[in-house]
Structures are given as structure tokens and as C-alpha cells.
Amino acid sequence: MRNSEKNIIFGLYDDEEDLKSAIRTANADHLQIMDVLTPFPVHGLDPLLGLAESRLHIGGFVYGMLGTLTAFLGMTWIFTRDWPQIYGGKPYWPILSFVPITFELTVLFASIGMVVTFYVINGQGPGIKNPVIHPSITDDKFCIAFDTDGLENTQVDKLRHFFQNTGASLVETKTI
């Protein structure tokens, strides 16, 4: 969900080990990294960037419990209050028979809830365009991007030096 245009400077790395060492250098130099983009998930990136553990699974648990309660209470209400019927000699409240549907609704609620939450939190979704900083990121290159809005030229030069010192194969500025 991009509200305004933004000037960035980014560098591309050929290898994820180069990327990680570059991030360590940036952290040591107290450079404020805007984003890191990789073609595949890189292990150990989250702690380097100081990202907290995702809370999505907490949401998944909550949605799952919601599904469990919906199924169990729904069926309980239907079979005991709304429309009690006799099936195969079972009592009006056959808890064992509820197990499959309760499980299914738990999984359904958890999965769909987590997907929707993920999209909302990350500003993703149908109709939203996300800029591709460089086509190679979707192929085999690793990218570190800095926000250059409000930075003086000397500071941007410092970032450019940082990229050159850490072995970036390409350094560019861009407005996204």
C-alpha cells in the first residue's frame, strides 16, 4: 500500500553469503536498511534485520479455535435445540460424530484466516501493484535497498561506497 513516491538506492549481490555479510556491515555502520529482497527465503536473514518472530501462527490458532467453536456449538445447537433427529440409534448429541466436521472447520478457518490476515498485514491482495525494484531479483540476485528521501548527497554517496565495499555487482538509484 504505497501512498507516495519514494527515492531509493539499491545494490544487487550475486550470493546470499555476500548479502548477509553486507547486512552485518550495514548494521555495524548503523545504516537504516529499508528492505532486503531475495529470490528465495534465506536462512538467518530475520535476526540480522532485527525482525521479530511472526505472530501469524497466533492468529492461526485463534482462527482455528473459532472454527472449532463454530462447528461444535453450531452442531450442538442444530442437533439438540433447532432440529433434533434420530440417526442410527445415536443420541441427539453424538459428540463422537462431531469430530470430523469440527476438525474440518478448524482447518478451514485457520487456513483461510491466516491467508487473509497475511495479505492484509502486508498490504497485499488483488488489485494492488507492488513495484519490482529490479527484474533480476526475481531471478538470481539479492538486493538491499535504502530509502534516500531526506538524505543529503554525502549520505547517499556513503551508501554508494557501502555497496561498492561489500561487493555489490550493481548499484542504482530509483524512484518507486
Next chain:
Amino acid sequence: MKTDADGLVQYYATGVTVSGKQGEEDYFSCVQYHHTMGVTGQDSLTKETINADEAATVYMTYGLVRQGFQGSLVNRTIIRKSHLDHVEDFVKDLQEERHHHQELNKKQIYPGHDETYARGHHWGMHVDLNACIGCGACTVACMAENNVPVVGKREMSRHHEMAWLRIDRYFYGDVNNPSAVYQPLMCQHCNNAPCENVCPVNATNHSSEGLNQMAYNRCVGTRYCANNCPYKVRRFNWLDYNAADLWPINEPDLGLKSGSDDVPYGADNLTRMVLNPDVTVRSRGVIEKCSFCVQRIQEGKLRAKTEQRLLRDADVKTACQTACPTGAITFGDMNNEEGELTKKLASPLNYIVLEEVNTRSAVNYQARVINKAEGVDA
């Protein structure tokens, strides 16, 4: 019609000959082994002991005639029979067996609905295998009463028979001169009905009066229930036998004119007059089965209500019961202490088909007791 000197009709003929059909070949549909249970027989070709029903399914297809299988009473038969000479031992064994089954059946997860059925009516049936002569009048009466389609030879040979009540026959004794036991088998209206559990659309459930009910409009034809029925009494409408899809309410724009050749059999108003208006006509893709003549039960209950009295045995009689010439079938309220059914249910010869699977069926069969001297034919 031939009459004798007194003008009485004689139901026999002498000196008849076959003409016209001589030298021609035709196929017959042998349905005797359809749905029979626990019957093994010797394959006429391989001489191996095989499941007769399975073999009938495989071999008795239309256009491929194989020799039928002579079934016999086997260990897992659903027929109970005894000779009069040792009937006391037989009753003792039968009671012991039933007691064993009932003890095992107590070990079920759910408590059941015995309290529900103890109130009001609990419909049940008693079939006396001694009285049954296998004439088939009950089947015919059932088909007439319940609008059961007559499907014809080709459908029969494909296991598509629709009879709600079938008569199984089981042979015993000398293979060249066997004796037979006939067993009318209809929906047993089990209290623990296996068919009800598997319906994904709630098309079959149990009434508080112990009836296993069908909601034809709900049925989507998965046939899980027929698959799960241990008695194999559920019938599936493979085709639109009653031309139900051509009823004006279903297809208003067909423009069919009564009596013209365009109208399929069963779709014109005159043919439809054979249908019983009290019973729904089932269309294609729907499971149907014995309803214990629920329309007659309702009629009897309403009659008793308008006359402001308790329901009597005479108020409700199923079609098969009224048709049976020997009175082998008794239908009634199992909660009616004075009813005829309750008296018959007290017989120690009674047994329940497949009692060991804990279906708790509502149909009791009275074991066959034969009283035939040694070496006497028929």
C-alpha cells in the same frame, strides 16, 4: 375358462401343447440369488465353493446365461429351522445364541433411544417362516400399494429390481430333491440403522415411532445407504421408471398430449391412474425402500383420532400383511400390550436376522419347525 359339470371354474388344463415358440431361444433373468445372504454354492464349471450372490452378480448379466447355483444352509445362514422332534433343544440353542448376541450388543458406545420408543407407538413386524409358502403375494401387494415400478426383464437382469419386499429362498436336504425355506425380507427398520449414519444429505432418519424414514426430495443418490444396509433392502431408481420427470409440475412445457405416441409409458394420465395417490412417486436417482406402509399408519392414526379412541390393531395393516394368504406377516405396535403382534413376539422361536451386528431391527422372524417323517417326499 374351463368349467366342470357343476359350472365351477377349473384352474387346470389337460392336453396342452407348446406351439409357436418351438425352436426359439430366449434369455431369462434369474434373480433368485440377488441380495441373498450367506449362501455358498458349488460353481458348476470350476467345482469350487463360491459366494452365490457374488457369482450371480458376475455371471447373471444380461445376455450371458450361466447355470444357477443351488444355495444351501451354511454356518452363517439367516435362516433358523428345526425338526419338531428336537425343537426343545433347538429353542434352547436359539435362546442361548440370542442371549449371547444381546450381551455383546449391550457393549455399545451410545445408550440408544429405548426410552423414546417406549412412549407412544413403536411399530414392528413379525414374520412366521412356518406359514410362509413363498407365493409372492406380499411382494405384489407391496408394489401395487407403494407405486413400486415394474422394471422388466432387462433391468432385473442388471440387478435393478425395485421390489421393496423380496422373498429369499434357501434350500436344504437332498440336492436332487431339496426342501425350501422362504423368507420375506423387507426393510428391518433397525433402531441402530447403519443406513442413516452414512447419508450425507440427511435424506433418511428415524422417527420417534421406530420407522426408518426416507425423504425422497432430499436424496441425491449417493447410494451409501444401500451400500451400508446389511439386509440389502434399499432400492435405487437407476432410471426414471415412473416417468416422474415428465409430470407437468416438473416439466410444464413438454406439450405432450395424452394418448399420443410421444408420451412415454407411464407419463399419460390414464396410465397414472394405477398409481396410489397416497404414496409419492420416486424419480430417477433416488433411493427407496419399505416404509412399513407409513401412509396406512397415518391413515389408521387419523381414523382413531377422529373417532377419539385408542389405535387398534385392525386400524393399521400393511399391504403385505393384508395380501398374505397364510397370515405369515403380522404388523403392529410393539408397545400395545394386548396387540396381536405382542403375543406373537412372545414366541421362543423368534429370532432377528443378523442380530449379532447390533442393528436392533424391528422385524422378528419365527423359526421354521418342520414335521416331516423320514423318507417322505415333499
